Amino acid sequence: MTSWRVTRPGIFAPCLLLLLLPACDGPQSALAPAGREAELLADLFWIMLAGAVVLWLAINGLMFYVTRINVGHMPRRLAEGIIIGGGIVFPVIVLAALLGYGLTLMPLTRVPGDGLRIRVTGEQWWWRVEYWPEGAEAPVVAANEVRLPSGRRTDIELAAHEVIHSFWIPALGGKTDMFPGRDTLMTLEPLTPGVYRGQCAEFCGESHALMAFQAVVLPEEEFADWLEAEAAPARPPSGPLEAAGQEVFLAQGCGACHTVRGTPATGAVGPDLTHVGSRLTIGAGTLPPTAEALANWIAHPGTIKPGVEMPSYDELAPDDLAALAAWLEGLE
């Protein structure tokens, strides 16, 4: 019998994989579930992985047995037993069990929501978000952030404007594609309050990688308070700088595309900015919501997010730009 030894790559490969393990945690990981659907998927993943490991060990064990331990002539009955048992019966049982288990999970992800409906539309490259509480006649419009009550099932209606996108919050559930002209539906039941990251998961153009959002899971009471505040009009400017900023916004045509409720600006082309200062990011998960970042974005949106539809306002006087950014930052 020939001797065998573990080669160097055989030792290094698992060590390198260990280095990747920290990536399994964090705000955008399907392996760190924070919701009912994500837990089901994580369970499914671990069980599938266990099944795969068992199969891998069995196949390699058999290979080892016939090439190293029992080399040479084999009785016909034993050979047929290995082929039929290991090649047909065993995989059929394992795969049927895994399939059966997987199928039992599907109805669990389709339990309808408790009343709140959120409609998310994929735009180039941002997210239009509408909250429809049960019985509401008009939505509460927001953008680039999805807030959800924990412990409640929320229906999420998905649409797209021009091209296909895909809505994915790995920590809360699976991904669902968004199609122009056809609505798709998913239901999420987040369990652990926290801030998670969502990302467009279907290539949708130049700035696909910059089409992200924050998913904020709030305890039910807090969510109700937040939604009430979100439904309210923008707060009036405090101080002369913010007042000047609002004046710039209304004089420079920003209201053609953006809505700020409580002002004449009712544009529907770009994101609703009524409470933009309370968001955790701007530019759909691209920049922090600071006045500095807002000023940078307004003057050079195309260099931050290539292909963006927003034209650049680099012609604005620096003072006007600073005032505008200060006012937007204050729109909490």
Place this chain on the structure above:
Amino acid sequence: MSKREAPSRARTVVLTLAALGLVVAVSVVGLGLYNVSARAGHLPGVSWVLHTTFRNSVDLRAPPQSEAPDLTDPDLIALGAGHFDVACRMCHAAPGETRAATVRTMVPEPPHITEAVESWNAGELFWIVREGVKMSGMPAWPAPSREDEVWAVVAFLTSVGDMSGESYDALTAQPETERAAVAFCATCHGSDGMSGNAQIPRLDIQNPGYLLTALQAFRNGMRASGIMQQAASLVPEATLAELADHYGAQPTGEASAEVDPALSEAGEALAEARTGDTEVPACRACHGPWPERLSPDFPALAGQHEHYLRKQLSLWKEGRRGGGPRSDLMHQAAADLTEDEIAALAAYYASLPPARLGATEAAAR
């Protein structure tokens, strides 16, 4: 003689001829043997060859007449006449006028306008005006993207054949004004900016800042227009601000024409972003009526000619309209407009009482 030698003899003949040709070419080009004198004219037969080539070249390339807009539209004819007067008359002369003595010694000699249009149809005239004619002194249209303007000149050319000198003068007369520079603009725009021609924009609704930006954009080529680039290049740079101030200070005149109320209502809903359409920005946020102060960089549209608005919106949509430093805003805004939306918006703004941007604020409150 063996067969092998035949090709080498043929080669010797070809090479000798080529060498002789080269010597002649070098002598003509390098030593200046060819006489370019206009007085000397062409050698016998050369004129015929050149002219026949010209005619056949135009015949081959001219678009069919079916592509022409309504060339009998008096407004279109007047616009073309206004441009002819400042860009073409210097060579081709006006009806009832003789060509300048200097022009008549050009080779080829530019034909008098009544004679020049005689043997061409509208499509051929369009091609000649747009493309110009090499080595004849006839220039190409300065703004290749503005074929719509070329048709205005063609409309004038198709009616100039039997036009009297008096009719021509009536079409192109400069009104009497205090300032000579204003008189030049007033031929088309009126001295009060209240152009009565649907093809020519009213200026009595604009602020001086916007007018100056527009004039500079024409002058530096940022806004394509064979007609206005020519006009703006004839005015000294320093005079542009004076012109902008003159028209920016004129009292705003009366409404110009009635529009279809249903169309205008659809336009109003679009301009105010009430349709739920997420592709069309709310026009009123830049162009009014708007309850807050608007930037004077934006043009007013209230009361502008419907036809002019429609044409400009189409140019924006097709990416053929330039302008000042803010023009990128309008490219984005118009990119997704449909033909119906353009018609509705033009009708809506034409239906509004003519007003400058600052003056619409009170009304919208």
